[in-house]
Amino acid sequence: MPVGEVFLGAFLEVLFDRLAPRKLSLLPCENWIRSELKQWKRKFLMIQAVLNDAEEKQLTNEAVKVWLEDLQDLAYDVDDILDEYATQVLERELMKEQSTNRIVDYFSSWTPSALISQADMKSKIEEITCRLEDLCEDKNYLGLKEIAGGSSTVAWQRPPSTCVPTEPAVIGRDADKAKILEMVLSNKQSGGSFHVIPIVGLGGVGKTTLAREVYNDKAVADFDPRTWVCISDDFDVMRISKAILESITSSSCSLQNLNEVQVQLKNKVTGKKFLLVLDDVWSRDYGLWETLKAPFMAGAPGSRIIVTTRNVDVALTMGQSEYFKLELLSNDDCWGIFEKHVSGSTVAVSGQNLNSIRDKVVEKCRGLPLAARTLGGLLRSKQRYDEWEDILNSKLWDLPEENGILSVLRLIYHHLPLHLKRCFVYCAIFRKDYEFMDEELILLWMAEGIIQQSENKHLEDLGREYFRDLLSRSIFQRSSINISKYIMHGLVNDLAQWISGETSFRLEDECSLMSIKRFDRIRHSSYTFRRYEVKKNFEVFHKVESLRMLLRIVLPLGYGEMTYVTMTVFLDLLPKLKKLRALSLTYYHVMKLPNSIGDLRHLRYINLSETQKLQALPSRMHTLKSLQKLSLLQCPNIESITAEDFPSNLKSLTLPLSIYKPLTECGWHKLTSLRRLSISGLSFPEEEIIEIKFPISLIHLSIVSFPKLK
CATH class of the missing domain: 3.40.50.300 (P-loop containing nucleotide triphosphate hydrolases)
Structure with missing residues (x-):
């Protein structure tokens, strides 16, 4: 997989911004550390200069591919350290705001548990510096050089088209x-x-x-x-x-x-x-x-x-x-194109085998005539039925080199601006046909730090611009089932997965585990729900300690249908995921989070929606100073909750009315950063009159299912 471009441009640009002098001056660290961080930027710039060359050579040189993978890991680790420092800055500023003493000593508001020890800080800095120096030395050993004018674009270009018809008849148009x-x-x-x-x-x-x-x-x-x-x-x-x-x-x-x-x-x-x-x-x-x-x-x-x-x-x-x-073709038309281009093959297929082949072709093409034509051409030259099955069961990137689908799809990625490349690749975490809300994805981008702060716009507004841009490029499409949701075409999803490589992992079945080579490279993961989930289902995540995102993918449930998880699963797992930034654990009948979740200082996004029997939030939830989004939609049984239970820097909150009412009674003055609020009335009696009060910082309000509203 081409590990180069995702991190050479988009990710490294983010790191360069975070290593800028104006940002380094805010970090709570000594001058020698700040000086070391400046050296990091200088060395990263040296590496960036040869990345175009590395991107091309990795296709034929395994050592270069490994070098790029090591660089990818290092970039993530540097980002984690910088994020840890940034979190300390945020905590310090919030403590200052909440302090009644106007003169606050630089370190007076820090507790021993909140401040990284100088020894620990030095150890982390030295480790990163050593790895970065090794990469610079290996760069020279591998003969990587700066390519004048940038990388060659030959591999990204499609052959020029002409007006001359390429086939006697066009199917389905x-x-x-x-x-x-x-x-x-x-x-x-x-x-x-x-x-x-x-x-x-x-x-x-x-x-x-x-x-x-x-x-x-x-x-x-x-x-x-x-x-x-x-x-x-x-x-x-x-x-x-x-x-x-x-x-x-x-x-x-x-x-x-x-x-x-x-x-x-x-x-x-x-x-x-x-x-x-x-x-x-x-x-x-x-x-x-x-x-x-x-x-x-x-x-x-x-x-x-x-x-x-x-x-x-x-x-x-x-x-x-x-x-x-121009919309996608029907399954019948795709099959017709495949049949036309595979005709002449010596492989005879009939009966049950024919139905199996048809299902696989339709599934792989998903309405794209190019895919149907390419598959037909690939199989046309194969002499045995088992060769057909091998190709139809292969991943997109494992198809023979003459496969034209990937080269066309790569243009999608190639033409994306840098800031959209990471947004696109992040979507590799979604399983095929997963329907998602635009706001859901934007908040996940924000949690990952993909959307960079602008002086003139809020992060949410920038995220919407990014989303609309990807939608206009046909990377996202509106769902035909629910117009308020979006999907990615299966082959576009394959492209995102191909580019993300080992950094994204989707646990869909037991076979998924077979594809993992390096657990330490995984940063984003999703798992498809089961009706009953036990500890064994989550064993793999205990090996992925650098995980940034854990997302539960829920397929459509029947009315009243619930899913269940062993109560100790997340009590044991979550404390190990110290670098977690986004956590989505939805549609459980009942579950419990550990109080130690307060130690996950990187957490920016938590979604516990549709957990009907969730009775309480962790007592240390309020210590998550980086938390931006919390969703408790359809969680009606949470008891004894006050504004003090939420982090004061929270920006987006989704609640049922049963939680909102006591919050209103105790006041919103603590949630001074809240910008978005969604409230669901659930099933309150019609004769009850509800009076709604809002925090003064609010700019977006959503109210659903209220019988009477005043």
């Missing part, structure tokens, strides 16, 4: 083709001589194929000229303009001046109804688009420009307020 033709042939104008028709969809869904079908249809024969240009990620106006001019004139263009090229291009289209296809557009630069389209303003009314893109924002930049969203 008749209705889509009819709709696009209707848009092309309609009399609709958009305030100019031409109208832009964007086709948007996931990579491999068939956008280029659909545009090609429309381009070659007899119904558009009266468009003259007709031109096809493949754009890809290089939106060079000069290159594109020359390519269009050469296509129209059927001759090469030697002009080197953009003005001359565009003047000739304008002359060629003046007064003519043209059809132009711009395939595979990635750029959202409105200025470049304005320059490119200038010559086409001279065209005749009714002219059309078809744009294919994976990004909604590109469509809205180049077009108007509407675009055509």
